[in-house]
Each structure stands twice: as structure tokens, then as C-alpha cells.
Amino acid sequence: MDFREDTQNKVAIVLSVFEYTAVSLLALAIIGQLLKIPTAGTLNITGTALVALAPVAGIITAGVVLARHNQLRLAVYSSIILGIYIIAFLAAR
Amino acid sequence: MDIIYLVLTGFLAGIVGSLMGLGGGIIMVPVLTLIFSLPVSEAVGTSLLGVVAVSTGAAIGFLKSGRANLPLGLTLETVSAAGALCGGLLAGIIRQEAIYIMFGLILLYASYNMARPRKYDYENGKADFPRRMPIGMGLSFFAGNLSGLLGVGGGVIKVPMLNLIMGVPLKIATATSSYMVGITAGSGALVYLFRGDIDLNKAAAIVVGIFFGSRLGASISYRINALFLRLIFVAVMLFTAYKMIIRGF
Numbered sequence: 001m002d003f004r005e006d007t008q009n010k011v012a013i014v015l016s017v018f019e020y021t022a023v024s025l026l027a028l029a030i031i032g033q034l035l036k037i038p039t040a041g042t043l044n045i046t047g048t049a050l051v052a053l054a055p056v057a058g059i060i061t062a063g064v065v066l067a068r069h070n071q072l073r074l075a076v077y078s079s080i081i082l083g084i085y086i087i088a089f090l091a092a093r
Numbered sequence: 094m095d096i097i098y099l100v101l102t103g104f105l106a107g108i109v110g111s112l113m114g115l116g117g118g119i120i121m122v123p124v125l126t127l128i129f130s131l132p133v134s135e136a137v138g139t140s141l142l143g144v145v146a147v148s149t150g151a152a153i154g155f156l157k158s159g160r161a162n163l164p165l166g167l168t169l170e171t172v173s174a175a176g177a178l179c180g181g182l183l184a185g186i187i188r189q190e191a192i193y194i195m196f197g198l199i200l201l202y203a204s205y206n207m208a209r210p211r212k213y214d215y216e217n218g219k220a221d222f223p224r225r226m227p228i229g230m231g232l233s234f235f236a237g238n239l240s241g242l243l244g245v246g247g248g249v250i251k252v253p254m255l256n257l258i259m260g261v262p263l264k265i266a267t268a269t270s271s272y273m274v275g276i277t278a279g280s281g282a283l284v285y286l287f288r289g290d291i292d293l294n295k296a297a298a299i300v301v302g303i304f305f306g307s308r309l310g311a312s313i314s315y316r317i318n319a320l321f322l323r324l325i326f327v328a329v330m331l332f333t334a335y336k337m338i339i340r341g342f
Contacts, residue, residue: 004159004163004164005159007163008156008157008159008161008163009156009157011156011163012152012153012154012156012157015149015152015153015156016153018149019146019149019150019153022146022300023146023300023301023304026297026300026301027301029297030096030100030297030298030301033096033294034096034097041293044293044294044297045293047297047300048142048286048291048293048296048297048300051142051145051146051149051300052142052145052279052282052283052286053279054145054149054275054279055145055149055275055276055278055279055280056279058149058152058275058276059167059276062163062167071164074164074167074168077167077168077170077171078167080171081167081170081171081174081276081280084171084174084175084178084280085174085279085280085283087178088178088181088280088281088283088284088287089283089287091178091182091284092181092182092283092284092285092286092287092288093287
């Protein structure tokens with residue numbers, strides 16, 4: 001398997017895990033809100049955080065897999081994008 | 094009750110967005126501001142989260158099938174994500190009226206883009222060796238900036254840029270743009286999230302609605318007369334652009 005196929009498959013798996021977990025939690029949170037269940041807020045925060053962090057998880061995965069395939073230039077690009085996310089987090093706080 | 098309306102709104106935006114090849118942001122921001130009377134900054138942040146959900150869902154399939162070009166997407170995202178960060182920070186400084194006017198102008202451009210005859214290159218070009226990389230990087234930054242500022246995915250700029258300027262075949266351009274849009278919108282969404290501009294209850298309803306709507310839209314897209322739908326949508330977008338620009342003045 002070449003580096004591109006391997007990276008794309010692994011990123012797709014990580015994105016699937018984040019996406020489906022997040023949407024399931026958010027759907028439960030909505031039902032919880034309608035039924036006025038107190039833990040709905042926690043589910044909501046966790047689900048929203050997972051949605052926002054799914055691309056981050058994808059980028060980290062891509063960076064690691066690319067580095068293992070010695071695609072250092074692309075791995076550095078992943079790190080740059082990750083750096084931008086960290087700046088976004090720090091600047092917004 | 095508002096939650097149910099928001100889920101339904103997200104659901105409809107997801108269906109229409111995937112039928113029209115849009116991320117949903119271009120529908121969500123006007124609906125949230127004009128119908129639900131949300132402040133524009135909250136509407137933009139909420140819309141960005143919805144765009145991340147739609148794009149991530151679409152990217153999973155595109156990456157698995159090999160249609161998205163991950164190396165090209167990563168290269169362009171180094172500047173596009175930075176653009177979204179700048180746009181998100183800029184949105185906290187500039188007047189809301191200016192955002193309404195800019196959004197109206199983007200809607201006008203998207204309507205024009207949707208209504209004009211297509212000159213896309215469907216098969217020619219090499220995805221692995223795109224042309225005019227510096228221009229692509231510049232436009233990616235611009236698209237990212239618009240995304241962070243206005244809550245749209247930026248696909249309306251990225252797809253024509255990849256295909257017409259960089260020579261990437263249309264199928265690969267669309268798939269790569271879908272993957273890129275999630276990363277761009279994610280960077281902008283984080284700024285809004287940590288600045289406290291997103292109401293989590295409303296965002297949850299929108300994200301869930303838009304997620305299921307976009308899947309339904311993708312599955313029925315082959316059975317619907319897209320031309321008729323496109324014409325109606327262009328008319329709605331022109332009307333919305335007028336309303337947004339008027340609100341800005």
C-alpha cells in the first residue's frame with residue numbers, strides 16, 4: 001500500500017469515529033433537552049467539542065502516518081495546520 | 094420547541110446544500126439571522142460547526158474511495174486554515190453591518206456561479222501535479238478568510254480554483270474541496286467556540302439536522318431534476334442577498 005492510500009484510509013477511519021460519536025452524542029443531547037434530563041448539557045458540550053476537533057484528529061493522524069512513510073514535507077504541512085489550530089485556540093481565549 | 098425547528102432547518106439546509114453542491118453555510122447564516130433573529134456572529138459560528146460536520150461526513154467517503162487528493166489538500170490548507178483563523182478574529186472586530194453586506198455579495202457571486210453555463214474540465218489535467226500553485230495558495234487564503242468571516246465553507250471558490258486554475262479534474266477537485274472545507278471551517282469554528290459566540294444547544298440541533306439532511310440529499314440527488322431546483326435556488330439566493338445587503342445599510 002503506498003503512502004497516500006494508507007494515509008487516506010487511516011484518516012477516514014479516525015474521522016468516522018469522531019463524526020459518528022459526535023452526532024450520536026448530540027442526538028442524545030437533543031432528546032435529553034426535550035425530556036429535560038440534567039446530563040443533556042454535558043453530552044452537548046462533548047458532542048460539539050468532538051465535531052470541532054474531528055479535523056484536528058484527522059490532521060494529527062495524517063501527520064503521523066506521513067512521517068512513518070518518510071513523507072516529511074507533507075508531515076510538516078500537517079504540523080503547520082495543527083499549529084494554526086493551536087493559535088486559534090489561544091487567540092480566542 | 095425552537096430546538097425542533099432548528100433541527101428541521103438544519104435538515105432542510107443539509108438536503109438543499111448537498112443537492113446544490115454547497116456545504117450548507119450559505120443557507121444556514123441567512124436562515125439563522127433573518128428567520129431565527131440570531132446575532133450574525135452567533136449565526137456564523139453555529140454555521141461553521143455545521144459545515145465541519147457535513148464536510149467531515151463527505152470526506153470520509155471521498156478519502157476511502159481515493160477521489161480526494163490528501164497531499165494537495167494538506168498543502169493548500171496550510172494557508173486556507175490560516176485565512177480562516179484571520180477571518181474568525183477579524184469578525185470579532187468589524188461591524189456586523191459589514192458582515193451582512195459581504196455575505197450578500199458572496200450570495201450574489203454564488204448565484205451567478207450557479208446560473209452561468211459550466212466550463213468545467215471534467216477529465217483532463219493531472220491531480221498529482223497541479224498547475225499554478227502560488228495562485229492556488231493565494232486564493233486558498235482568500236477562501237479561508239471568507240469562511241472564517243462569513244461562516245461558509247469556501248467550496249464555492251475552492252472547486253473552480255482547483256479545476257479551472259490549477260487543472261485538477263472536476264471529480265477530484267470536488268472531493269478534495271470537501272476534505273479541505275472541514276479543516277478550514279474547523280479552524281474558524283474553534284475561534285467562535287472559545288470566544289463564546291456559539292450557543293451549544295442551538296448548534297447541536299443544527300449539526301444533527303444538517304448531518305442527516307446532507308445524507309438524505311446525497312442519496313436522492315440522482316432522482317431529482319437538478320436544473321429546475323437550481324433555478325428556484327438561484328431566485329431564493331438573489332432574494333436573500335437583497336435582504337442581507339439591505340440589513341447591512
